[in-house]
Amino acid sequence: MKIRMQITKDADIRFVSHLDYLRAIERSIRRAELPVEYSSGFNPHLKFSLASALGVGIVSSAEFVEMEMAKDIEVNIAMECLQKALPNGIRIIDADVVASNEPPLMAKAGFSKYKVHLCGDGDKFSAAVNNFNNSTKVIYRKQVPKHKEKFKEVNIKDFVNEVKCEIRKGEIVLDFEIQIFQDGSLKPRDVLNSLGIDYTDADIERVAMYRVGHLPMLNSKK
Amino acid sequence: MENLSIDVLNKIEHPSRYIGGEFASIVKQNVNVRIALAFPDVYEVGMSYLGFKILYHLVNKEENLAAERVYAPWTDMEQVIREKDLFLRTLETKRALYECDFVGFTLQYELSYTNILNMLELGGIPIKAKDRNCDEPFVIVGGPCVFNCEPLAEFIDLAIIGDGEDALIEIMRLYENWKKAGKIGGRNGFLKQAAKIKGIYVPSYFDIQYNEDGTVSEVETINGQAKTIYKRIVSDLNVVDFPVSPVVPFAAIVHDRIMLEIFRGCSRGCRFCNAGMIYRPVRERSLEKLLELGRQLVKNTGYNEISLFSLSSADYSNLVPLVHNMIEEFRDKRVSVSLPSLRIDSFCVAVAKEVNAVRKSGLTFAPEAGSQRMRDIINKGVTEADLLKAVTAAFENGWSAVKLYFMIGLPFETDEDILAIANLVKSVQYKYYEVTGKHGCRVTVSASAFVPKPYTAFQWFGQNSIEEIQRKQMLLKDALKIKNVVFQYHDAQTSVIEALIARGDRRIGQVIYNAWKAGARFDGWSDHFSFDRWQQAVQDADLNMDFYTSRQRDLNERFPWEHTSPGVSKEFLLSEWRKAQKQQLTKDCRRTVCKGCGVCQMLGVKVVDYGEKKSENQNANY
Structure with missing residues (x-):
């Protein structure tokens, strides 16, 4: 299954670059111990992506993150765990669940x-x-x-x-x-x-x- | 408490350096005493410094005390601050530095001192201690270079000599009481009491007299101050707090991983090494303690790499069980374990293979010198056979590239010793051929210019001149025109200025001030360093560069740094200096017998090591 969330990039972290924002989400997922799938290979990374890159200095209440889960988890529990592990400036607004074979969010925007x-x-x-x-x-x-x-x-x-x-x-x-x-x-x-x-x-x-x-x-x- | 505006942050490089708000950063608005932990380099460098992670955590854990962070603004940000009449502010409560009670700088590197003056000015604090009034902060310093902070004596109010864990809290509590009581006696009232705390050095209570030849003649103290300040030391690292929830930055920093300090100190006794003297004796954390700390750090930070941090970390007594346990425990979480430095032996290569310390890059070894004669002079304690055994193990395990670190400009060095580096490199390449049957082993050779440091056996040594270093660099460069060998070397001029300050006295303060006034910033960054500017600064201070750098010190000379001591006796260092000339080795005391450096006796501490004691005759490489 895939969990998708609408998250924010609030004004206090607007000057965090897109790459750093991605890394912050990755570390939050790890802190939250969400069962997100790892890629295979020498340098395994978590399988998650953002729908669209945001320029440095821009605030957003409409960032979309999509995570591929290694096992099923209740979406509300996932939201709760991740929110606790996120740094200030990133809030979860909404979430849903779709099947793994759904096309990526990126392709839909x-x-x-x-x-x-x-x-x-x-x-x-x-x-x-x-x-x-x-x-x-x-x-x-x-x-x-x-x-x-x-x-x-x-x-x-x-x-x-x-x-x-x-x-x-x-x-x-x-x-x-x-x-x-x-x-x-x-x-x-x-x-x-x-x-x-x-x-x-x-x-x-x-x-x-x-x-x-x-x-x-x-x-x-x- | 203002934030930087959008237009300012839009115009500068890496704006996230200046915004704070990182995960696990701690903002305390109302407290009694506030310190700005100030790192005199950019955010990415300063955030990688373990010492401040420890102090930040310890202070913020205390009720009514707060520690905040501030880093040197890059030149583009400095320009904005000056043009718009702003102040350099902390990342937490965005206070200007002058609004804090203490500003605490760490002295990691002599070439960052101009940044200290710059940060004081940008923070709204008078540069010289004597010009600060009762409402202005106390400027306090610590860190490895504090054992000779004489060049900064005019600019600082006090220094913590040695481990800061206990002393910093004590000094902040003392300040709290002094402030509550109405700042009785003014700044001096506080400093007088502070000077009574063990390990606290108040430079203004020491009066230095000089001989006609420029050397120190006498050191007088006032206010009943002890004549020598010995370092503070944490005797057992298992009982002192270690941060398990450090700030996790947004930006990629230099050491972007968990740093777990496995022990403090190193007693291998390399004669060039300052860290090996000032952090004595070795104090290990227990295996159980480290595993528990590691567990919490992984959970709290979300990092995917844990670095086992210390000087010569492969010397940890329980390294194998530590590494095995960690790899096993964190496998599912894809956390890798790494060692920042490798000892030259095959045991280390085996561990390196296991921890994947150095993924696709080459393994790094530090023979430090090319000839056996030279390695014995510096008491390195390794032989060419050791190195060849280590690279054999590396090549057998699939590595095809190694990096070798050397120093040039060491005491008693001859051209033959320099050329021996090239021969050693050839032996390494031939070893690769022997092991794999193939040519093409890539060797990166890095040679830095030796800088004599205080509290080492080489503190008497007159540094090679710039011309001599450059000549030796060319000699080696020519000898290393070998296929698949890359030669890297450092600018000789930087090393000379580093040496000037490292063994400087109080008069060098004027040189630092002059250089800063002339625009010196980020001198450790080669594109910002100007030798001419420093030369002019020395000249304008009416001083002679050679007196501090290339002058061989007399054995009876009183050094400017002798009143701030790590506990190592001068007699021990002198005997090491004499043994160096005779190429005699001094083995590590850690698992053998005391070698008489004096630290344990002077400070009332002992080596904490969980390994087995060995007899003197066994190989020093346990």
Whole structure:
């Protein structure tokens, strides 16, 4: 069986890298003594994976971890044991159980939804956002991972249909969904860059993740 | 108690170094006494230091006391702190260093001292002890280099000489009472009482006089202070607390595994080794105690590797049962067991094979010197035959690569001794051919430049000049132009500055200050080290580098560090220095008879070893 959980990456650990976040989960599973399967081979590792990598500095209430179990365990007990062993900043929100032969969660993710809090000139932002929403093509030079000097041109509109912009007192709140395709997706920072926004002081949160057709990632939504 | 803002953390490398909040970290908001355990290097290095894991746990276990952590900010973070007028803060309650009661630095390495000054400034604390007022922290130091902390005398308020487990709690409790009573007598009021605690050194209570030739003439004490501070020592490691729930970091640190201290001390008596003198005598933990600690550590941390930690860890009396039991017990949890260092014998290779200590990488051995003459001078106690037996066992067990550690610039060294390293390497490669019938044994040779240290038999030795070290490096480099041999060596200039500070006196404080003011940071990182800057710093302090480094000391010279003692007698060290010249060996006292170093008698402790005593004539490699 496989146990899948929706977990968080809270604000206090937002600057933990994706790899370090994975390692923290691995060590938590070991502390919790959950019966997760080991890979075979010279360097056995626990069989678990995350649905989608999150950039450093981004908060999330929608991380999805999938664990392959060596033996059956009650999902509520698994949740309880693991929660006790997790570091502060990672909370379990929901969980479900599926058969081992189910396709991995990673293959199912269709959209990530983000919320961004910013400070700045509201009028300037809403103009940029309007312009973005009314265009059919927004070309952006995306940096190729691990190649600092290499860029690839993408049309942001293939990934993000609309950006919602709300201007509150001295604060701008952006909402958008980024589509996840088999061959990749975009980072929320790419979207902000294409809008001409300096992301260094933007407070970005991944608030949800859906399957294609906006179906929930897990089967049992409590 | 502010947190760093998003834009700051977005702009710097490895932001998780500065955020804290790791699993099992302890945040205590309201306490009576707070110490910041300060490691003068980056997070990844400092988090790997066992001493602070022990003290963090011990202090936080106490009611009304708190220990927090702080590490040297990398240069990008330092820039942010300076530009934005921020302070260096602890990871737990995010207090600026000046808001703590104590800031405790560990002295691990002389080239990290400039970081200490830098951290004090960034933490809002006056650099010099005399400039601190009653509301500012006491700067306290400990660690291996504390046995000569004279170069830092001006900057520190007090030092713990030796094991810190008991002394640190005592000093914090003393402070608690002094604070409660209204800080009677000011800073001096506290220091006066602190100086009465065993193992506590208050540098300002010692007045050092110098001869015309620059050597120390006299040491006067004030306030009725004892003339010599002997180290504090934990006599039985089985009764002292060992942390079973250490902080588990998010980031990958240098030693990212469980560190289980199996014993403290080493009495093999290598004459170059400082650790071998200052941690005497050997005190083992019992097998049962270690298995129990290991069990709890595995459960509490979630790590998948446990390192059996000590000096020369293969010397542990019950190593085989310890390793067997651990492997058996943790098999299901996929926890591997590792040994940080291997002794040169086939027994160790057999153990190494079992523990998978060194997965695909090569085995590492440290013959330290190439010729038998030289190995006898340093009292290494191994022969070429021992090494060849060990590598034979390694090759028979499937290893095809070895790494060999050597030192160059040792006392009484000749060019023949250097060239002998190359011959030894060839013998190792030929042994591989004999065992496997194949060529192509890979040998990595690493040679560091010898730095004479206080409280060793070689403390009288004048270090080789930079030119001499470089000449020897080239000589060896040329001799090691052998197929499948890689030669690594260290920058001679770094070793000279390390030597300058290691045997420095109080006047070296000005050199460290000058270098720091001129921008010295992370001098242990080769890309940050500038020899010119240090040379200028020595010149500006009106001192002579050679006086501290290459000068051969007179046998009657009084050393600047003699009033902070690990208990080893000067007569013993002198006799070792003389025996070195005659290439005479001194065997380990651990399982034979006392060799008269004086530590046990002086400190009222004894060797704690669970192995069998052997007669003097049996091989020193048990």
